[in-house]
Amino acid sequence: MNLILLPLFLILIVQLSIKRKKSINNKSKCQLPHVPNYLHWDGNTIVNSFFHGEKLYWRRSLKEISNDNPFTTITLADISMNRSGKSGLLFSTAKDSLIDITKGLPAYYENCGVIELCVEKSNYHKIAKKTFIDPLTVDKNENQYIVEMYLVHDPLCCNSAHSMFRFKYDGQFVRFEDYKNSFGTDKPKSIKRLRSICKDELCKMIISRIVDFD
């Protein structure tokens, strides 16, 4: 029995230490010289509301930007972008989203451009959230699958403007590591339809340049 539990216990310890390391990294002071001071995160401020008219800067490769149909390249995991903030609480400008904070040396993403989206949301105090239900099962006595789409402020140590579109399915946020388990191709039809809805929603945002949360 102990022999069975021991590996599980070790895995748990490793996972906890990774989480702790991550949170320490997020809260430690930014040491990168090429990152402007205003992008350094103080470790505390998270503004989970978005302003009406606020800009979102989405870095994408030039190949993706020139693509006629954004649907071809969209996935629903780890959709990162930078928020602009608004007068009085400015977070970043469009060109800041081209700063590479994964490297120590001054580095900028090459062959990338920025798609500028505008948030349309009348209620500042409301969380930016949309709920999607599978339209083909809504009137039937079948399992109801629901996916929630959130726009959240997710500051990093060297990028206080970092924000994300996150998708919650079955009570869990979809992450890149477990994308296949959440939205993979072998999932029930309803999940595939919901995946298409979410991707279409992002496609509509890219085409219209508007993020509508009303």
Add this chain to the structure above:
Amino acid sequence: MMPSPAICSTQEIYHTHIFNDNRTEYDKKYKDVTADLTYLKTIFYSNYLNRLDTLFHEFIAENNEITENQISVLNRTLSYLQSFVSQNYILINDIKIDMAVDAEVLVYRKSVKGLYNIVIDTDGDVMTSFSGYKEKGWRNFYDKDEFKPSAHINDFFSI
């Protein structure tokens, strides 16, 4: 008194002769040109329609992961678009086929108003969607057996 048909001036005969000659020549040339145009049209449209057929076969050959359900729905979709194009002489260069990252087959057309997407998932179920630059978009879903291109994508070229 009616003039005798045999009695007419040389000038009149000359004009009639020239006119008839020109007319014959004109008719002949007109017929030739019309025949050429018809011939060119035939070649053009047959190549043109074959192009969509070629696209379909090339796409299937290039994408091994495409499912039987997707092939069947894609075939029905393209057949409808092809018949629509041939009846209405619409340019089909705008129609594109692509594969998305989650193995959905996309048939799409970009217009000045936005993007019309036909998304066929691995089960063959279909989502039609319009994403507008200015206009508000929409989307609809169809089960693979219920999807009827003539009824469900008849606005593909009008948007």
